[in-house]
Amino acid sequence: MAKTFKALSALLAYPTPEIQQATGEISEVIEREALVPPRLRDQLQALLLEIASGDIYDLQERYILLFDRTRSLSLHLFEHVHGESRDRGQAMIDLKALYEQHGLAIGASELPDFLPLFLEFLSTLPFKEAQEHLAQTVHILSAVAERLRKRHSPYEAVFRALTALAAVTARPEDVANLLQEDDPDPNDLEALDAAWLDEEVKFGPGADNCKDGLVARLRAARRPAGAPRN
Numbered sequence: 001m002a003k004t005f006k007a008l009s010a011l012l013a014y015p016t017p018e019i020q021q022a023t024g025e026i027s028e029v030i031e032r033e034a035l036v037p038p039r040l041r042d043q044l045q046a047l048l049l050e051i052a053s054g055d056i057y058d059l060q061e062r063y064i065l066l067f068d069r070t071r072s073l074s075l076h077l078f079e080h081v082h083g084e085s086r087d088r089g090q091a092m093i094d095l096k097a098l099y100e101q102h103g104l105a106i107g108a109s110e111l112p113d114f115l116p117l118f119l120e121f122l123s124t125l126p127f128k129e130a131q132e133h134l135a136q137t138v139h140i141l142s143a144v145a146e147r148l149r150k151r152h153s154p155y156e157a158v159f160r161a162l163t164a165l166a167a168v169t170a171r172p173e174d175v176a177n178l179l180q181e182d183d184p185d186p187n188d189l190e191a192l193d194a195a196w197l198d199e200e201v202k203f204g205p206g207a208d209n210c211k212d213g214l215v216a217r218l219r220a221a222r223r224p225a226g227a228p229r230n
Contacts, residue, residue, distance in 0.1 A: 002127045003029045004036065004165070009119035011044070011158050012067075012075060015051060015059040023052040035127075036161045043157035050154060066153060072181055073144055078113040080140045080178060119162075134166040139174035141166070146179060 007029040013019060027048050030041055051059060067075050074080065078088045078095075095112040099105070104121055106112060118137075122130040145159035163170070 001123060001125065002033060002035055002130060003123060004033045005119045005123035005130060008158055008161060009116040009123070011047065011051075012116045012119070012155075015054075015056060015063055017056060020052055020056065023048045035165060037164055040157055040161045040164060043154070044161060047154040047157055066148075066151070066155065072147055075115040076111060076113045077115060077118065077137055077140055080143070080181075131165065131167055134162065135168045138163055138166045138168055139170040139178060142170040142175045143178035146175070 007026045010019060010022060010026050027045060030036060030044055034041070036044065066073050071079065078091050081091075092112055095118075096106065099112060099121055102121070102124060104124060106117065110117060112118075118133075122133060125133070141159050141162045145156050145163065148156035148159060
């Protein structure tokens with residue numbers, strides 16, 4: 001089991017004074033296990049320093065602008081592969097069942113595809129098994145990392161570290177498909193509102209079925225670039 005997953009989960013959590021106080025412990029775990037390449041560990045340390053020394057309200061505002069306000073940077077994995085389609089509900093059920101099979105119970109208000117929660121789950125597994133699950137999300141992690149790079153965000157380092165831990169390379173076409181999606185400026189309120197409009201969900205004949213497993217959902221569920229929304 002690798003505590004590095006839990007440390008990265010904490011880095012992606014909403015900044016609080018408790019997180020600020022825990023940055024030393026988070027740093028120690030990342031350095032002691034040394035599962036992340038040195039260059040990326042240095043970048044993670046820079047983010048940790050910002051969190052430890054920054055004004056808590058500024059840190060919280062930055063977090064909200066990035067991850068809560070911007071759909072293309074959502075920390076909910078199935079947002080990127082299912083959007084508002086009906087498949088997302090079944091995918092949530094399947095992922096929650098996977099957690100329960102491994103003895104992890106989550107609260108009724110928690111969404112199982114929330115990346116920090118997913119990383120907490122990975123931290124309870126043998127490292128190789130955790131890698132296999134993480135690898136299924138590598139195209140999502142790569143796309144979010146690229147969007148954060150364009151914003152010059154220090155949070156990019158967390159997503160680069162996760163792709164390194166997955167030990168697989170995302171297929172370029174999978175990442176390209178995700179990057180075709182709208183990526184509005186977090187300060188453009190009108191564009192953000194448009195991006196968060198609910199997509200039409202189809203039921204009955206012609207609706208997508210929900211039989212795919214977790215791998216298929218995370219690797220292949222996204223629409224091809226240029227395909228119309230359902």
